[in-house]
Amino acid sequence: MAFFLETLIGGLMAGMLYSLVALGFVLIYKASGVFNFAQGAMVLFAALAMARFSEWFNAALGGDSLLVANILAFIAAGGVMFVVAWVIERLALRNLVNQEGATLLMATLGITYVLEGVGQTIFGSEIYNIDVGMPKDPVMMFENVFEGGILINKEDFIAALVAACLVAALSIFFQKTSTGRALRAVADDHQAALSIGIPLNRIWVIVWCVAGVVALVAGIIWGSKLGVQFSLATVALRALPVVILGGLTSVPGAIIGGLIIGVGEKLSEVFLGPYVGGGIEIWFAYMLALVFLLFRPQGLFGEKIIDRV
Amino acid sequence: MSKKIGDVVLDLQNISLRFGGVKALTDISFDVREHEVRAIIGPNGAGKSSMLNVINGVYHPQDGKIFFHGQERKQMDPHLAAAQGISRTFQNIALFKGMSVLDNIMTGRTLKMKSNLLLQAIWWGPARNEEIAHRKKVEEIIDFLEIQHIRKTPVGRLPYGLQKRVDLGRALAMEPKILLLDEPMAGMNVEEKQDMCRFILDVNDQFGTTIVLIEHDMGVVMDISDRVVVLDYGKKIGDGLPDEVRSSPEVIKAYLGAGH
Amino acid sequence: MIYRENGQFKTSYGADQQIFPIAQDRWAVIAIIAFAFVGVPLLADEYMFRAILIPFLILSLAALGVNLLVGYCGQITLGAGAFMAIGAYAAYNFLIRVDGMPLLAALLLGGLTSAAMGIIFGIPSLRVRGLYLAVATLAAQFFWDWAFLRIKWFTNDSSSGSVSVSNLDFFGWNVDAPAEKYLFCLGMLVVFGFLAKNLTRASIGRQWMAIRDMDVAAEVIGIRPMWAKLSAFAVSSFFVGVAGAMWGFVHLGSWEPAAFSVDRSFQLLFMVIIGGLGSIVGSFFGAAFIVVLPIFLNQFLPVLGRLVGISISTAAVSHAELIIFGALIVFFLIVEPHGLARLWATSKEKLRLWPFPH
Numbered sequence: 001m002a003f004f005l006e007t008l009i010g011g012l013m014a015g016m017l018y019s020l021v022a023l024g025f026v027l028i029y030k031a032s033g034v035f036n037f038a039q040g041a042m043v044l045f046a047a048l049a050m051a052r053f054s055e056w057f058n059a060a061l062g063g064d065s066l067l068v069a070n071i072l073a074f075i076a077a078g079g080v081m082f083v084v085a086w087v088i089e090r091l092a093l094r095n096l097v098n099q100e101g102a103t104l105l106m107a108t109l110g111i112t113y114v115l116e117g118v119g120q121t122i123f124g125s126e127i128y129n130i131d132v133g134m135p136k137d138p139v140m141m142f143e144n145v146f147e148g149g150i151l152i153n154k155e156d157f158i159a160a161l162v163a164a165c166l167v168a169a170l171s172i173f174f175q176k177t178s179t180g181r182a183l184r185a186v187a188d189d190h191q192a193a194l195s196i197g198i199p200l201n202r203i204w205v206i207v208w209c210v211a212g213v214v215a216l217v218a219g220i221i222w223g224s225k226l227g228v229q230f231s232l233a234t235v236a237l238r239a240l241p242v243v244i245l246g247g248l249t250s251v252p253g254a255i256i257g258g259l260i261i262g263v264g265e266k267l268s269e270v271f272l273g274p275y276v277g278g279g280i281e282i283w284f285a286y287m288l289a290l291v292f293l294l295f296r297p298q299g300l301f302g303e304k305i306i307d308r309v
Numbered sequence: 310m311s312k313k314i315g316d317v318v319l320d321l322q323n324i325s326l327r328f329g330g331v332k333a334l335t336d337i338s339f340d341v342r343e344h345e346v347r348a349i350i351g352p353n354g355a356g357k358s359s360m361l362n363v364i365n366g367v368y369h370p371q372d373g374k375i376f377f378h379g380q381e382r383k384q385m386d387p388h389l390a391a392a393q394g395i396s397r398t399f400q401n402i403a404l405f406k407g408m409s410v411l412d413n414i415m416t417g418r419t420l421k422m423k424s425n426l427l428l429q430a431i432w433w434g435p436a437r438n439e440e441i442a443h444r445k446k447v448e449e450i451i452d453f454l455e456i457q458h459i460r461k462t463p464v465g466r467l468p469y470g471l472q473k474r475v476d477l478g479r480a481l482a483m484e485p486k487i488l489l490l491d492e493p494m495a496g497m498n499v500e501e502k503q504d505m506c507r508f509i510l511d512v513n514d515q516f517g518t519t520i521v522l523i524e525h526d527m528g529v530v531m532d533i534s535d536r537v538v539v540l541d542y543g544k545k546i547g548d549g550l551p552d553e554v555r556s557s558p559e560v561i562k563a564y565l566g567a568g569h
Numbered sequence: 570m571i572y573r574e575n576g577q578f579k580t581s582y583g584a585d586q587q588i589f590p591i592a593q594d595r596w597a598v599i600a601i602i603a604f605a606f607v608g609v610p611l612l613a614d615e616y617m618f619r620a621i622l623i624p625f626l627i628l629s630l631a632a633l634g635v636n637l638l639v640g641y642c643g644q645i646t647l648g649a650g651a652f653m654a655i656g657a658y659a660a661y662n663f664l665i666r667v668d669g670m671p672l673l674a675a676l677l678l679g680g681l682t683s684a685a686m687g688i689i690f691g692i693p694s695l696r697v698r699g700l701y702l703a704v705a706t707l708a709a710q711f712f713w714d715w716a717f718l719r720i721k722w723f724t725n726d727s728s729s730g731s732v733s734v735s736n737l738d739f740f741g742w743n744v745d746a747p748a749e750k751y752l753f754c755l756g757m758l759v760v761f762g763f764l765a766k767n768l769t770r771a772s773i774g775r776q777w778m779a780i781r782d783m784d785v786a787a788e789v790i791g792i793r794p795m796w797a798k799l800s801a802f803a804v805s806s807f808f809v810g811v812a813g814a815m816w817g818f819v820h821l822g823s824w825e826p827a828a829f830s831v832d833r834s835f836q837l838l839f840m841v842i843i844g845g846l847g848s849i850v851g852s853f854f855g856a857a858f859i860v861v862l863p864i865f866l867n868q869f870l871p872v873l874g875r876l877v878g879i880s881i882s883t884a885a886v887s888h889a890e891l892i893i894f895g896a897l898i899v900f901f902l903i904v905e906p907h908g909l910a911r912l913w914a915t916s917k918e919k920l921r922l923w924p925f926p927h
Contacts, residue, residue, distance in 0.1 A: 035700040095903040101699040102645045106842055107902045109835060113895025117888040125884055237707070237831070244704050277719035286708035290693060293705055297697045365789060391791030403786035405779050407847060415772075416779045420791040422772040426800065429771035430764045437583070440771060444582040483790060 006152075007270050008263060013156035015262020016163045020218035021239035022246065022254035023167065024211040029248045030187045031207040032093065035101060037108040040236020041115035042212055045084065047219030047228040048119050049077040051128035070132055074216070081212030084115070089205045097190070097200075116233055125230065130223040159221045166217055167255055170210070174251070183207060187249075238282075241289035247299030257300065261285045314535065315343030317379075318519060319364070319487060324373035326359055326543075333359040334370065337545045339538045341487065346513055346520045348534035348551075350527070352563060355540040357523045358400060361489045364521070365397055366390040392420055394486035398476045398493060400523075406465040410475050413464055414450055417482025418443045447482055454478050454508060470501040477508060481516075488512065490522040494529060502526065506533055531555065539563070572920045588766055605755055610748045618747035621860060626754035627815045629856040632840040633765050633849065634808025639838065640846035641769055642801035643781025644694050648706035649809050650833035651713040654826060656683040656810025657817035658723050661732055665725060672739050676814045683810020684803040691802030695795055698784075710831050717826040733823030750819050757815065761808060766849050768804065777801050778847070809837075839894060843901050845910025854909040863890050 021039060028036040036042075053073035061069055088111060096107055174180040185193040186203050194200050222232060239258070246257025265281040273280050292299060319341040326334040334356045341347045349357045362368040364375070366387045375382045377393065396417070405413050422443060428436035451460055454474050459467060464475055473493060480488055493509065494502045510533055512518050524530050530537060531551045539547035539554055541563040547554045554560055572593055579585040589595040613622060635649045660679025664670050686709070693705035717723050724732050737744040737753075744753045768774050776797040779787035788794055817824045836859060844855020867886055874881035881889075905911055 092899050092903070099902075102643075102703075103902055103906065105645070105700045105703060106838065107899050109838070110895040110898030110902070113891045113898070115895075117891030117893075117895065121885065121888045121892070125888070237711075240704055240707065244701065279715055279719055283708065283711040283715050286704070286711050290705055290708045293693050293697050293701055297701060367785065367789065387785075387788040388791050388793050391789060396791075397789055399786060403783045403789075405782035405786070407782050408775070408778050412775055412778070416775045416787070416792070417790050419772060419776055419779075424772070426768075426773055426804075429773050430768050432767040432771065436771065440586065441582045444586065448582070479790060 007266050009152060010156075011263035011266030012259055013153070013160060013262070014266060015259040016156075016160045017218065017222060017258075018235075018239045018242045018262055019255045019258025020163050020166070020214060020221070021235055022242040022258050023170070023251065024214045024218070025239065025243045026246075026248065026251055026254045027170070027207055027211045027214065029243075031183045032186070032204055033101065033190075034093065034104045034108060035248070036211065037105060037236060038088075038111040038115055039211065039215060039239070040233045041112040041119070042081070042084070042215035043219045043222065043235055044228075044230065044233040045115050045119040045219075046077055046081055046212065046216035047130065047223040047232055048123040048128070049080045050074065050216065050220055051130045051223060051228045052123045053077055054130065055128070066131065074220075077216055078213060081216055082209050085208030085212050086205050088208055089201060093204055093208075094201060112233070112236075116230070120230070128223075128228040130220055130228060132220060132224055155225065159225070162217065162221065166214065167251070170214075171251060173210075179203075179206060238285065241285040243299075244289040245292050245299055247301040250299070250301035253299055253301035261288065264288055314345045317341070318343045318377070319521075320376040321364070322374045322376070324360075324363055324370045324375070326356075326363060326368055326370040332543050334363070334540075334543045337373075337540070337543075339545065339548055341519060341521055342536075343519055344513070344517050345535040346509070346522065346533055348530045348537045349521065349523045349540060350525070350530055350537060350554075351540035354542075356543040357540055358491055359543075360540065361397060361491055361521070361523065364390075364487075365395045365489060391483065394483075395489065396480040396483040396485035396487075397489035398473070398480050398491060400491040400495065402469075402472045402476050404464045404472055404476055404479070407463070409461050409463055410456060410467070410478075411444075411447065411451070411460045413475055414447045414478045414482045415443065417479040418447065420483060450478050450481050453481075453511070470497055470504075473497070473501075473505065474508070477505075481512065484516075485518060487519045487521065490520060490524075492523050492525065494524060494526055502529065509533060572917075572923075574921070586770070588770070602759060606752065610752065613748075613751075615747050618751050620864060622751050623747070623754055623820050625857055625860045626751070626758050627812050627820055628837070628840065628860060629853050630754075630758050630761055630815070631809050631812035631837055632844065632852040632856045633761065634805045634810075634812060635837045636841045636844075636846065636848070636852045637765060637768070637777070637808065638801050638805035639841055640848065640851070641774060641781065642777035642798065642805075644691070644798060644801060645699065645703045645838075646706040646805075647703045647831070647834050647838065648690065648708075648710040649837040650829040650831060651710040652683045652687060652806045652809040653813025653816060653833065654713050654717055654829035655686050655806075656680055656813035657824065657829065658717055658732075659683065659810070660814035661734060661817065662723065662725070664734065672737055672744075672818075676811055676818070679814035680807040680811035683813065684807040687802040687806025687810075688799050691799050691806075694798045694802065706834075707831070710834055714826055714830065717829075731823050731825040732817075734818045735822065737818060744819070754815060754819060757811070761811070762849065762853075765808070769849065773797075773800060781847075839898055841908075842898060843908050845908030845913075846906070848907065848910035850913065851908050851910030854913070858909065859894075862893070866890055866893070 021043060024039040024042065025036055028034055028039070050073055053076045054070050057069035057072045057076075058066060092107055092111060096104055099107075174183065182193070182198045182203055183206070185196075185198055186200060190200060193203075218235075219228070219232065222235065226232075242257040242261045243254060244257075245260060246253025246255070265285055268284045269278070269281045317340045321340065322338045324334055324337045325332070337356075337360070349360055351357050359368060363370050366385045366389060369384045405416065408416075422439055424436040424439050428434060451457055454477065456471065456474055456478065459471060464472060467475065477490075477493065490509065494505050497505065506529060509520060509522070513520050522534070534551060536549060537547070537551050537554045538545060539557075539560050546563055547557045547560045549557075574591045574593075577592055579590070584590075589598060609622070631649065631653060634652075635646065638644050638646055656679040658679075659682035660675045663678045664672070664675040690706065690709040694702050697705065718730065724730060737750075739753060742749070744750055769777075776787070776792045779790075779792055780794060780797045780801075784794060787797070813829060816828070821828060840855030840859050841852060842855070843858055844853070845851025866889060867883075870886050870889060871881050901908055
């Protein structure tokens with residue numbers, strides 16, 4: 001039982017991180033109808049920027065104030081993501097308005113390659129560490145409930161907390177601010193939004209910036225857990241089934257989808273994996289998403305699509 | 310006009326169609342006779358296009374029965390309706406934009422082409438002969454619609470009026486028994502409308518095709534249709550000869566408002 | 570002045586419907602094929618064959634398959650690599666498990682297995698489209714990546730996980746030297762290119778394009794969406810599967826699942842976009858472009874670097890490659906969504922009208 005719970009909680013934690021990446025997908029899809037394949041590359045890019053800036057600032061400050069260096073690095077990396085968002089909007093998206101979804105998807109695939117190349121050219125292509133001072137030691141919990149208790153990483157705990165805060169902040173941003181309202185309007189109908197004076201291009205830059213910041217947070221958490229390296233970019237591929245499951249337009253869907261996929265992967269790997277040779281977590285999520293596609297194409301929380309003739 | 314209007318070919322009984330809570334059609338019954346030109350008119354949002362979509366299987370009504378040649382029809386997909394000889398054109402042209410005029414009309418022959426994939430791949434024997442035979446048929450339609458000069462032009466480059474004509478050509482290529490026309494003259498100028506009227510009457514006359522058409526231009530409707538059915542807010546408010554319908558108080562009310 | 574169709578009158582629909590209605594085109598294509606069969610083997614050296622020509626021919630075949638599905642039928646796929654893998658491993662298993670299996674039969678059976686799998690993984694296309702479908706095809710990619718890595722039966726219990734094929738025997742002709750491999754691949758490509766062209770101009774090709782352009786209208790005029798979509802998946806997967814088998818057998822000789830990873834799928838998609846969606850000749854352009862560009866960059870960038878006084882490492886070259894590929898994809902999608910093939914067609918049109926452009 002304790003082992004099962006440990007696996008479950010491990011899955012939830014991993015799922016939280018998927019959710020963060022999926023959140024980036026959903027934000028951009030909601031506001032521009034673009035399915036942003038480059039979200040993973042943005043995570044890599046942001047994490048690389050964060051890791052190197054933190055390293056450089058730390059060296060420049062003499063190495064005695066990690067916190068200050070990290071804060072400066074966070075701001076600098078945020079700035080970099082702003083520039084990235086602006087460039088993407090300016091050079092690519094603005095010229096692809098009103099194209100089909102599939103075309104936009106392929107365009108973001110191209111952007112993925114560019115971001116991967118540029119990121120590694122500027123920041124290097126080794127493995128870097130992000131040290132934001134998260135505690136790494138595990139804690140025992142529920143010792144009085146189960147014999148032996150459950151082992152949980154404090155780091156995971158904090159990560160989950162950060163993710164939850166981010167989601168809450170985003171929900172408020174979307175629901176309560178005028179920019180958020182404009183974002184939702186744009187998502188509903190580009191032309192109508194444009195005609196009542198919402199500046200479309202600025203909105204897109206904003207939403208890509210927000211997605212960039214989400215990518216930065218996801219990058220920091222993943223990076224401090226696993227180190228910053230090229231394979232971070234493939235997290236986009238891991239988060240894809242999450243958005244399918246949760247529904248492309250739903251913020252809560254991204255969160256719950258992430259949790260389901262995280263848990264499903266871990267449980268299947270631990271309890272099903274040994275029978276089929278292991279390593280199934282990579283395709284398990286996709287198969288789950290595939291089943292959803294066949295029976296509920298709009299996902300758990302997505303809006304039903306009605307075709308008009 | 311001395312044409313013979315035959316028996317009822319299509320009989321719609323008590324059709325109701327809902328989208329969630331929205332009632333698009335409520336309890337509508339009417340019939341279509343062989344060789345006639347049957348018009349459906351009504352204000353915007355009356356459910357005219359929904360009616361056509363019900364007839365050729367794009368929408369499935371929740372209630373009601375459809376009899377086709379006296380046989381009750383089950384719920385079917387559009388391609389099955391097509392196989393039974395129902396074809397249509399679209400309100401906002403739905404041509405295949407990446408293909409030439411010729412290819413667009415050739416797709417209308419799909420149901421009649423039988424050669425298998427392997428023969429098509431080697432372009433040999435029956436497949437080649439079939440392709441040429443159907444090309445011949447399509448050329449007849451191209452002649453009929455007077456669009457020879459644009460046969461190899463991609464449809465995306467054509468002006469609106471010609472696109473409408475190609476749309477009609479594609480529907481005709483199926484050699485349909487019933488042809489559904491969804492606002493064939495919308496957005497056309499007077500000459501284009503006259504041309505289109507001529508084509509529709511010729512199709513009806515020469516090929517004996519039964520035609521169901523939606524149109525907003527009352528002049529056109531009164532001129533070319535044999536019988537008219539009037540819809541308003543998803544309900545039938547009139548049915549009969551053009552003159553009868555025109556003088557029906559309810560129809561006048563729907564079109565001009567209650568004050569008149 | 571030479572490229573004119575004056576005086577070439579068609580007197581039958583058959584003549585009007587041939588692949589190259591303009592006589593000069595016909596002769597040019599025959600000349601190119603003849604040169605490829607006779608001239609190239611005399612001129613090219615081993616490096617040319619191994620690094621450029623053979624990969625180009627096989628990837629052209631794969632790109633052709635992908636183009637039938639993505640360009641003609643409008644069904645996006647990110648799993649083409651998996652179908653190459655299915656073709657390769659199925660052909661391998663037919664070859665080693667069935668005594669006396671001829672090479673060609675093994676390749677075709679590999680393609681057929683891939684086609685069958687294509688139909689299965691194409692089923693989601695009946696319900697969803699666009700990026701949802703892309704995800705479904707990715708599912709195929711990751712599943713087969715895993716299956717060929719973990720299920721030992723597919724690799725004949727090879728301990729290293731890699732499988733190898735030697736002694737390619739094509740009806741008594743031992744395909745061994747690079748030039749022979751080249752000729753074999755060229756022959757296959759010419760045949761398959763011809764088949765693909767025929768399919769796209771026949772009824773089935775029109776059905777695919779109709780589904781791509783306007784699926785509701787297609788169904789209304791009697792096209793069965795299920796038949797059109799699944800046949801596109803099957804034919805496309807067949808082409809891609811045969812290409813995969815040839816990639817394993819002829820080009821690599823021995824291979825691991827990584828040879829057919831998701832990167833390969835992306836690469837094939839890029840070929841089709843850059844070459845031209847919905848164009849047979851575009852598939853060749855795209856394949857040529859993507860095979861040649863990295864080689865060109867590897868040779869050219871360090872030289873350029875030396876000229877301006879900086880040394881460019883191999884890592885930097887590979888990063889530059891990523892950037893250039895990515896930028897080109899975006900560039901083509903924005904500026905010329907029909908790719909190199911459209912540029913080619915436009916220039917041919919200009920040439921036809923030259924020197925009086927109107």
